[in-house]
Amino acid sequence: MKKTVTTLADGRELIYYDAGDGEARGGYPDRRPLEPAHRNAQTRFDELQGEWVAIAAHRQDRTYKPPADQCPLCPSTEDRLTEIPAPDYEVAVFENRFPSLGGPDGGRCEVVAFTSDHDKSFADLSEDEVALVLEAWADRTGELLARPDVTQVYCFENRGEEIGVTLSHPHGQIYAFPYVAPKMDRAVSRAAAHRARTGRNLFDDMVEREAADERVIEQNEHWIAFTPYAARWPYEAHLYPKRRVADFTELDDAQRAAFAPIYLSLLRRFDGLFPAADGGPGRTPYISAWHQAPKRAPGAQTEVALHAEIFTVRRAPGKLKYLAGAESGMGAFASDTTPESAAIALRGAGR
Missing domain, CATH: 3.30.428.10 (HIT-like)
Structure with a gap:
C-alpha cells in the first residue's frame, strides 16, 4: 500500500x-x-x-x-x-x-x-x-x-x-x-461484569453461542456473520472475526485476506432483501458500524472485540422502521420482525 x-x-x-x-x-x-x-x-x-x-x-x-x-x-x-x-x-x-x-x-x-x-x-x-x-x-x-x-x-x-x-x-x-461513546461504554461495563462473574470473555461466549444457532447467515474460516438474538432492527447482522481482536490494527494477514469476500457478500445480501423495480438488486439503506476497543477504559483493550453491526431502517418494501415514542424517548426497542426470520431472509438474499 x-x-x-x-x-x-x-x-x-x-x-x-x-x-x-x-x-x-x-x-x-x-x-x-x-x-x-x-x-x-x-x-x-x-x-x-x-x-x-x-x-x-x-x-x-x-x-x-x-x-x-x-x-x-x-x-x-x-x-x-x-x-x-x-x-x-x-x-x-x-x-x-x-x-x-x-x-x-x-x-x-x-x-x-x-x-x-x-x-x-x-x-x-x-x-x-x-x-x-x-x-x-x-x-x-x-x-x-x-x-x-x-x-x-x-x-x-x-x-x-x-x-x-x-x-x-x-x-x-x-x-x-x-x-467513550455511550453504546461502547455500556459494552465495556457489561464485559467487565461478565469477566468478574464467569472468568470468561463476554464477546467470545456470545459468538460461540451464536455460531451454534439458526441465526447464522454465513461464515468462512476467519469470520462469522449472524443476526443477533436480541436484534433491535428489522434486518440486522453482526460480523465478527473468529479470533477476537481489539481493533483493525490487530487483524492478521489471514483475517484480512478473508474479510472482503464475506463483507461484500453480507452487504449484497442486504441489497437483495428489497429488489429494484426491474427485478435486479436494490440499494437498501443501511448503517455499517464498526466497534473497536477504546483507550483509557479499564479492561477495554483486552475485553472488547472488533465487530461490525449492520442494519437497515427498511422493514418491508416501501416501509421504514421509524423510532417511535418508546424507542426515541426511552431507548426501549421493539422489533417488527423476529431475528430468526430475518436470518432466513438474509441467507436467501445473496447475489
Missing part, C-alpha cells in the same frame, strides 16, 4: 491510499480559496444520562444533497474543484470540513471516500478495492488512537437518503471520540 499525505487549502489533512506504487497524488494542490477550517465543536456532559453530547452548530451549513456534477467527493477537474484535488484516486481520507468533533475538547472527524466512481456502492467494489479500504481503516485507527485527545475510533458507513445521507458518493466516516 502507498500512502500519500498532503494538505487542503484550509489546512485540513488529506491522505491518499493506493494499492501499488503509482502516481504521487500529493502533487496536485488544492486551488480553492477556502476560509480556515471549522474547529469550534464542543462536548458537553449530560449528568442525568451519564453521556457526552457533541455540540457543532456550524454543521447547519454543511453541503446538502448536491447534484452529481457538483459532488465534493469526486476527483477534481479543470472546471470543478472538489475536496480531492487529484484527477483520480483509489481511497482518499480527509478531515471533515464540518466536523462534529475537533474543537478545544479534542477529537477528530474524517471522511473516507471508498472510490472515485460516483455511481458505485460499497457492494460494487472488487475484493482488492475492499482490501485497500480495510488497510485505510487500520492505518487511520492506529494513527488516531495514538493521539492524546482520542479515546475511541469509530469507522462507519451510512448509505441511502432514508438513513439521512446528504452526499450520494460512496463514502464513510471516522469519528475519533475524545470520550
Whole structure:
C-alpha cells in the first residue's frame, strides 16, 4: 500500500491510499480559496444520562444533497474543484470540513471516500478495492488512537437518503471520540461484569453461542456473520472475526485476506432483501458500524472485540422502521420482525 499525505487549502489533512506504487497524488494542490477550517465543536456532559453530547452548530451549513456534477467527493477537474484535488484516486481520507468533533475538547472527524466512481456502492467494489479500504481503516485507527485527545475510533458507513445521507458518493466516516461513546461504554461495563462473574470473555461466549444457532447467515474460516438474538432492527447482522481482536490494527494477514469476500457478500445480501423495480438488486439503506476497543477504559483493550453491526431502517418494501415514542424517548426497542426470520431472509438474499 502507498500512502500519500498532503494538505487542503484550509489546512485540513488529506491522505491518499493506493494499492501499488503509482502516481504521487500529493502533487496536485488544492486551488480553492477556502476560509480556515471549522474547529469550534464542543462536548458537553449530560449528568442525568451519564453521556457526552457533541455540540457543532456550524454543521447547519454543511453541503446538502448536491447534484452529481457538483459532488465534493469526486476527483477534481479543470472546471470543478472538489475536496480531492487529484484527477483520480483509489481511497482518499480527509478531515471533515464540518466536523462534529475537533474543537478545544479534542477529537477528530474524517471522511473516507471508498472510490472515485460516483455511481458505485460499497457492494460494487472488487475484493482488492475492499482490501485497500480495510488497510485505510487500520492505518487511520492506529494513527488516531495514538493521539492524546482520542479515546475511541469509530469507522462507519451510512448509505441511502432514508438513513439521512446528504452526499450520494460512496463514502464513510471516522469519528475519533475524545470520550467513550455511550453504546461502547455500556459494552465495556457489561464485559467487565461478565469477566468478574464467569472468568470468561463476554464477546467470545456470545459468538460461540451464536455460531451454534439458526441465526447464522454465513461464515468462512476467519469470520462469522449472524443476526443477533436480541436484534433491535428489522434486518440486522453482526460480523465478527473468529479470533477476537481489539481493533483493525490487530487483524492478521489471514483475517484480512478473508474479510472482503464475506463483507461484500453480507452487504449484497442486504441489497437483495428489497429488489429494484426491474427485478435486479436494490440499494437498501443501511448503517455499517464498526466497534473497536477504546483507550483509557479499564479492561477495554483486552475485553472488547472488533465487530461490525449492520442494519437497515427498511422493514418491508416501501416501509421504514421509524423510532417511535418508546424507542426515541426511552431507548426501549421493539422489533417488527423476529431475528430468526430475518436470518432466513438474509441467507436467501445473496447475489
